Structures are given as C-alpha cells and as structure tokens.
Amino acid sequence: MTKYDQYEGFQVDSAKDYTTFTKRKFDTKPFGDYDVEIKIECCGVCSSDIHTIDGGWGERILPLTVGHEIVGKALKVGPKVTKIKAGERVGVGAQSYSCLECRQCRNDNETYCAKQMDTYGSVWPDTGLVTQGGYASHVRTHEHWVFPIPDAIPSALAAPMLCAGITMYSPLVRNGAGPGKKVAVVGLGGLGHFGVLWAKALGAETWVVSRTHAKEADARAMGADGFLATSDGGWNEPHRMTFDLVISTANDFGPGFDLAGYLSLLDVHGKFISAGVPEDSKLEITTPMLIASGCFIGSSHLGSRREMLEMLQLAADNGIKAWVEEVPISAESLSSTVKRLEKNDVRYRFTMVDYDKAFGA
Amino acid sequence: MTKYDQYEGFQVDSAKDYTTFTKRKFDTKPFGDYDVEIKIECCGVCSSDIHTIDGGWGERILPLTVGHEIVGKALKVGPKVTKIKAGERVGVGAQSYSCLECRQCRNDNETYCAKQMDTYGSVWPDTGLVTQGGYASHVRTHEHWVFPIPDAIPSALAAPMLCAGITMYSPLVRNGAGPGKKVAVVGLGGLGHFGVLWAKALGAETWVVSRTHAKEADARAMGADGFLATSDGGWNEPHRMTFDLVISTANDFGPGFDLAGYLSLLDVHGKFISAGVPEDSKLEITTPMLIASGCFIGSSHLGSRREMLEMLQLAADNGIKAWVEEVPISAESLSSTVKRLEKNDVRYRFTMVDYDKAFGA
Known part of the structure; x- marks a missing residue:
C-alpha cells in the first residue's frame, strides 16, 4: 500500500536493458495548490529519453518513466492556479520545476535556475518521490510548466515542440x-x-x-x-x-x-x-x-514559459507542421521506437499516441 | 646592395636561440602613397614577440625584428595620407594591413579581415619583403594603422596600449x-x-x-x-x-x-x-x-582603428597610467627583458626606450 496517488506508466528498470519497458503503477507527488493534473493524450520521443535510460548522461534513479513532450487534457487544477483552466488541452515539456524567485527566474531565464528540476528523474525534496514522465497515464505539474496548446495545432504535432x-x-x-x-x-x-x-x-x-x-x-x-x-x-x-x-x-x-x-x-x-x-x-x-x-x-537550455507560448502561437499562426510519425504506445512499440531513434530511422520525430487503448479512457 | 630603403633593427635569427638579438640593417618596403614613415622613439615588449621568435605559434620567417607596440614621430607622409600629419607623435600596433574593402573592413572589423597582415613577420605580396617590427630605427606603415597619440599620454606608457x-x-x-x-x-x-x-x-x-x-x-x-x-x-x-x-x-x-x-x-x-x-x-x-x-x-583579435582612437582618448581623458618599466634598448637588454617576461618578472609591462642612443638621433 502507498500513501500517494498512483498513475500508470511504462518504465525502464535497468540501463543495461534500456529498451525494455514494463507497464506498472507508480506513486505521484501530492496535488499542490499550483498543480495541474493532466490526463495524457500523447507524448513525443526525445533523444534525451535514451540518454537518460541508457545511462549515457550519468546514472539515474530507476525504474523510471521517461517522455517529456507531453500533450493532454487538464483534468483539475489546484486552488491557486491562474494560468490553466480545467478542461483545456495543455502541454508539458522537459522542465517541471524552478524556484521562480531568483534573478534568473524573474528574468524569463527559469531554465537556468540553479534549482531547476526535470520532468522525469528528479527527486522532489519534500517526499523523495522521483518525477515520472509522459509514457504514462497522467502527469501532475506546477502550472508554470503547463502550456495551453492552440487549437490549430494537432496534439501529435504539438508534442515534439515541447522539448525539441x-x-x-x-x-x-x-x-x-x-x-x-x-x-x-x-x-x-x-x-x-x-x-x-x-x-x-x-x-x-x-x-x-x-x-x-x-x-x-x-x-x-x-x-x-x-x-x-x-x-x-x-x-x-x-x-x-x-x-x-x-x-x-x-x-x-x-x-x-x-x-x-x-x-x-x-x-x-x-x-x-x-x-x-x-x-x-x-x-x-x-x-x-x-x-x-x-x-x-x-x-542553450530549453526555453522560458514566455518563449514556449510565443513558439506555439507562431506555429499556430503560420500553420507550421512538425514532421511526425505517430506510434500507438505499448511496451513493445516503445522498445522498437527507441531502437529506431537510435539508428536515426525517423523523419523527423516520433509521437506515441493511442493512450486511451493503453491506459483506458 | 639592395634596391630597397633600409632601416636598422635588432633581429632574432633562430627559434632555437630566440633570446639572442643582433643589430643589423634590413630592407623595408617602398614608400607608398598612403604610408607614414615613423622614427621610432620606444616600443613595448609583448608576449606575442616571444610566441613568434620561439616558434611557439608556428614557424616564422627569420631573421626577424619583432616589437609591435611602437611609438614614434611621423617623419613624412605619402601624398594620399589624410589621417596623419608629418611631425605628429604616433603609434603603430600589431596589425599593419587589411584590404579595407571587404564587409569586415567596412564595418570597423578590419582586425577580422581575411587579408590582414601583422606588423612583423608578414610577407608583402608585391615585393616578398617581410614586415619588420619596432625594435628598430624606423617603421613604414599605411596610415590606417598609424594612430595619433594624445599629448597627455607619455610615449612609454602609450606604447603597451597599442597591443596589450x-x-x-x-x-x-x-x-x-x-x-x-x-x-x-x-x-x-x-x-x-x-x-x-x-x-x-x-x-x-x-x-x-x-x-x-x-x-x-x-x-x-x-x-x-x-x-x-x-x-x-x-x-x-x-x-x-x-x-x-x-x-x-x-x-x-x-x-x-x-x-x-x-x-x-x-x-x-x-x-x-x-x-x-x-x-x-x-x-x-x-x-x-x-x-x-x-x-x-x-x-577577440586586437581592435579597430576607431576603437584604438577611442581607447587612447579614454586614457588621456581619465589620466590612466599604464604600469610600465622602461628599459633602454640594446641587444643585451632585449635578451634579458624577454627572459624576464617569460618568467612573468614584470609589473606589468616593459617598454624599450632610449632609441636615440641605439640608432642615433
């Protein structure tokens, strides 16, 4: 038994076997006043995922659900949330925390905050829980790192914009x-x-x-x-x-x-x-x-919230279409997709879709 | 016999014996329409001199007179010279040529011109003569690389400003x-x-x-x-x-x-x-x-003519004094000064002076 809410996701258990994904439940952090709870619709596949699960960027805490190009629906928002409304289609990228108080944060440089945390693989200091990514049913994130997706951009095409x-x-x-x-x-x-x-x-x-x-x-x-x-x-x-x-x-x-x-x-x-x-x-x-x-x-490290909103608007205004191959998510398809990405067998980005089939509607 | 005008300077003959200087005459390029002929009064000692004569920056044409922090008197100016008047006290730094026509040159970036040439050790394409530096009686340079020295700056203190x-x-x-x-x-x-x-x-x-x-x-x-x-x-x-x-x-x-x-x-x-x-x-x-x-x-590579003039004016306006140790020039003193500079035994810059004693008034 666990005292935390649980989501379900595909996790990698070992850097030696980083192309094996196992579907299981995991604990998620308590729902905070500024948090948005998102039911994930799709998630892009990023080389960062591979660098993380294969240990190439250094040893990480496993098992871990990666994926940080997340698009989904805001199911509920915390009492202090002002940037996102429940029901909105939203995105989450590679960063999910910064102090929002330091000089860098106050100058639209929150991606350079010394206290920044990644969307997956970071440890929440209060609970010791490890942040989990978007090959999962849901994600819960502070509103600052949740971005409304303009209607003009299909979800599967918006996803890779959020990191790449x-x-x-x-x-x-x-x-x-x-x-x-x-x-x-x-x-x-x-x-x-x-x-x-x-x-x-x-x-x-x-x-x-x-x-x-x-x-x-x-x-x-x-x-x-x-x-x-x-x-x-x-x-x-x-x-x-x-x-x-x-x-x-x-x-x-x-x-x-x-x-x-x-x-x-x-x-x-x-x-x-x-x-x-x-x-x-x-x-x-x-x-x-x-x-x-x-x-x-x-x-350069990612981009600020302000830049993220500008970029999405630019894409919407100009009808910019990312070149995306959609892949229905499963343990097997994640494995084969990671292998294809390692071989650069992609033109030019993968988005894992069909989350309802994997996690239920 | 030579068909060229000659100056006299202290030259290094071999990278293996780069602290031995020999006083001798050398050919100088024909006096051009834009040239200024300068009787040298003093010259700063720069680490570049050592990197050049010891071969550390690559093999150079020897024998060579180094020294590129030159202050002296403009003896005469070519018929097309407008920037310098005969009789003025002037300086020459580390660069003595660029095309003055390319995009870089037209944008105060002449130190990044692909055709730039150094004050010493470069080959004039028309004559094959090698440019010689400031441990010499005179130097002859295009007016663009000749800078009036404000009266407020003593020559020995102005010299190291011209490169360092x-x-x-x-x-x-x-x-x-x-x-x-x-x-x-x-x-x-x-x-x-x-x-x-x-x-x-x-x-x-x-x-x-x-x-x-x-x-x-x-x-x-x-x-x-x-x-x-x-x-x-x-x-x-x-x-x-x-x-x-x-x-x-x-x-x-x-x-x-x-x-x-x-x-x-x-x-x-x-x-x-x-x-x-x-x-x-x-x-x-x-x-x-x-x-x-x-x-x-x-x-960064040196600075433009415009910046050189601004810098000298800033020094004059603010009474900025470079920390300079003056050394009367001779073959022996050049040798000992180079050795001291290699040991960082200097606070903070050497200027070779007393040129009249070495080369005549």
Whole structure:
C-alpha cells in the first residue's frame, strides 16, 4: 500500500536493458495548490529519453518513466492556479520545476535556475518521490510548466515542440534569428527540422548543413533556402564568414563533426550554438579557431514559459507542421521506437499516441 | 646592395636561440602613397614577440625584428595620407594591413579581415619583403594603422596600449562593459592590468581572478573592486552566475586554468573571452559547462582603428597610467627583458626606450 496517488506508466528498470519497458503503477507527488493534473493524450520521443535510460548522461534513479513532450487534457487544477483552466488541452515539456524567485527566474531565464528540476528523474525534496514522465497515464505539474496548446495545432504535432521545438526556438530568438539574418542548422534530425521550420517562420535566411545530400529534398520541403553537404570537398569555402548564427543539433562530436568548418561559416562575432547534448560531449577548441572571426561558442537550455507560448502561437499562426510519425504506445512499440531513434530511422520525430487503448479512457 | 630603403633593427635569427638579438640593417618596403614613415622613439615588449621568435605559434620567417607596440614621430607622409600629419607623435600596433574593402573592413572589423597582415613577420605580396617590427630605427606603415597619440599620454606608457591595451579594450566595449555590468579579469599580467584599468574607466564593477593573493594590493591600486584567488577553496561558490563578462588573459591552459570555475561565474548568456593566445591553446569544453548558464566562449583579435582612437582618448581623458618599466634598448637588454617576461618578472609591462642612443638621433 502507498500513501500517494498512483498513475500508470511504462518504465525502464535497468540501463543495461534500456529498451525494455514494463507497464506498472507508480506513486505521484501530492496535488499542490499550483498543480495541474493532466490526463495524457500523447507524448513525443526525445533523444534525451535514451540518454537518460541508457545511462549515457550519468546514472539515474530507476525504474523510471521517461517522455517529456507531453500533450493532454487538464483534468483539475489546484486552488491557486491562474494560468490553466480545467478542461483545456495543455502541454508539458522537459522542465517541471524552478524556484521562480531568483534573478534568473524573474528574468524569463527559469531554465537556468540553479534549482531547476526535470520532468522525469528528479527527486522532489519534500517526499523523495522521483518525477515520472509522459509514457504514462497522467502527469501532475506546477502550472508554470503547463502550456495551453492552440487549437490549430494537432496534439501529435504539438508534442515534439515541447522539448525539441523549444530547444531550437529559444536559441534562435535569443540570438537574433530574423529578417536580414543568415542561419545555418547543422544536422537535419528531430531538432534540426524544427530549426528550419522556426528560422524560416522568423524570417531568417535558413541553410542546412548535413553530411550528405540525402536529406536535401526534405530540407527544401521544410523551407530551407540553402543546403551544404560536408562530404563535398571545400564545402565551406564559398560561405566563409557569411552566417550570423550556426545552431548544431549534432548528437555526436566524433570525427564527422567538423567544428572548425562550422565556425568558419560565422561572420564577425557570430555565434555557434550546440543545441544537442552528446553523451560524450567534449568539444576541443583552440583560440585561433575563435580569433579568426571573434566568434562565440555556446549552448542553450530549453526555453522560458514566455518563449514556449510565443513558439506555439507562431506555429499556430503560420500553420507550421512538425514532421511526425505517430506510434500507438505499448511496451513493445516503445522498445522498437527507441531502437529506431537510435539508428536515426525517423523523419523527423516520433509521437506515441493511442493512450486511451493503453491506459483506458 | 639592395634596391630597397633600409632601416636598422635588432633581429632574432633562430627559434632555437630566440633570446639572442643582433643589430643589423634590413630592407623595408617602398614608400607608398598612403604610408607614414615613423622614427621610432620606444616600443613595448609583448608576449606575442616571444610566441613568434620561439616558434611557439608556428614557424616564422627569420631573421626577424619583432616589437609591435611602437611609438614614434611621423617623419613624412605619402601624398594620399589624410589621417596623419608629418611631425605628429604616433603609434603603430600589431596589425599593419587589411584590404579595407571587404564587409569586415567596412564595418570597423578590419582586425577580422581575411587579408590582414601583422606588423612583423608578414610577407608583402608585391615585393616578398617581410614586415619588420619596432625594435628598430624606423617603421613604414599605411596610415590606417598609424594612430595619433594624445599629448597627455607619455610615449612609454602609450606604447603597451597599442597591443596589450587594445587587446583588452575591444572585447570590453564590444561585450558591454560599462555601468551596471560586472566584469572579471582572469590573470593580472600585462593584459590583465589593462583589463582592470579600462573596465574601471568604462564604469564596470571590476574584479580580478588570480591564482593567489600575491597581486591583490596591485589590483586594488589599479582600481579593482574585488579580488578572487583560485587557491582559496570554493573560491567561486559565492559568486556563481553573478558576472556579465569574464576576460581571461591566461597564457597557459594547463592544469591551473580552471575553465569550469571561470564559466561558473557567468550569469545567463554571459561571455567568457580568451584574450590570451597560449602556445598550446586547446580548450576542452563540455556541453554541460555551457548549458548551466547558456554562457558563451569566445576570443577577440586586437581592435579597430576607431576603437584604438577611442581607447587612447579614454586614457588621456581619465589620466590612466599604464604600469610600465622602461628599459633602454640594446641587444643585451632585449635578451634579458624577454627572459624576464617569460618568467612573468614584470609589473606589468616593459617598454624599450632610449632609441636615440641605439640608432642615433
């Protein structure tokens, strides 16, 4: 017996066996005054899920339900909730807590709060319960991390915006992507495809940098103005110092990752942002690589609530369609979907659907 | 016999014997329409000189006269010169050529021009002559890289501003150092001392980060508002995410270089600028180091003509005094001064003086 409310979800029990999901009940935190209880309708599949359950980002508390691109219906709201109404269709992304009081939180930088907690795998200090993600029947979260989904966006397409989407949107808008600016997106996967969609919607000249030309047609279909394949000799030469912003979505900083080449694209004081977080995330840079253009190397962590709402509205206003493959959720389909994602066998994002069949209506 | 005009200077003949200077005549480029001919009065000693003559920055054409913090008198100016008048006291820094036509040059970014050339060690394409520096009787340079020195600044104190000074001034002003901003200067050497002087003059709250407290009194005397010694346990803890800008002057990225600690000082999207260029200049960074605050790592290359003039005026207007030890120039004194600089036995900059005794009046 447990003193806590329980939800039901698909959990991974061991990093050694991270593609095996087991459906079971788990405890959830007490319903707080600012909490929203959400019946989950669908959830996107994010590389973060894999980095977490395979131990690549470090040892985590298992068993764990991952999934942090959650869309569902607000069943009830706490007495102090003002941002969400019961009955609304809402989303939850990768973050579910920050102090909301520090300087960072007060400046729309709550994703950089020192006390931030992830939607899954974090420990609630008061109860010791571990936060659980969206491959589950329900989720209970503070209203600050619950976002109304505009009617114009189908749930399965909204889901991946809540982590992959915002991960690209925030660095684009914070680094000036817009009319008159030239943006390169390195890597056309789940993150990259949002990079192209957002950068175009924001009005920037948008290029894709990929290993080969295999995805060029897709990139053009998403709206890319230009496409560079690093397997072409001298691929960067005609483009040296012509970009304002390069956002990398690379999931691997191994030999194929041509950092010097990407940096060579940047105009004076241009910025290179690594939006991906490879499991072995070491980047070796030398001062001369930075001096040539006085460029900057940085990263970015999700995006603020304000940015999340802006992004969803931008998608709704512009009819932006994420490229999503829908997969009915089950222990077996989660296993096969994770395996496919590891092989990059996805164009360009998975959303687990049919939650009613798995968890009941 | 040579068809070129000749100057006289102290040259290094071999990277293996880079502390041996030999006085001899060398060819100089033909006097161009935009050139200024300068009789040198004094020249600062820069770590770049050592990195060049010892081969640490790569093999260079020797013999070579180094020295690129030059102050002297404009003896004559070419027929198209408008920026400098004959008879003026002027300075020359580390750069002596750019195309002045490209996008970078047209935007006050001539130090990032792809065709830039250094004051010493570069090859003039038309003649094949190698540019020679300021441990010499004269220098002949395009007016764009010749700067009038305000009367209020003594020559020996102006000299180190022309490389060390501008190397710190440009990243400070380009990254917003001013009232309401908090700036940390890592390392209190020749560069660092200018960092403190400029940051204070620009109105920023200015801190020094050093290995020990040995230089704290000097830092305070230069105007530093705070001082952190990395040998103090937990030195960075109370200061996490409180700085807007950290400028490193480190000449060595070895074990004592606590990059993660320096980055921890930065507030959201703060910038870490490496103004030094160590001979082994590899920086190993990991995405998590960057994600915590969304900070940026960058570098900087000298500063534009406009910035150079602004900096000299700031020094004149504020009575800013560089901390300079004057050394009469000779083959012997250059050798001993280079050796002292290598041991950081300098507070905080050397200027070679008494050129009339070495080269005649």
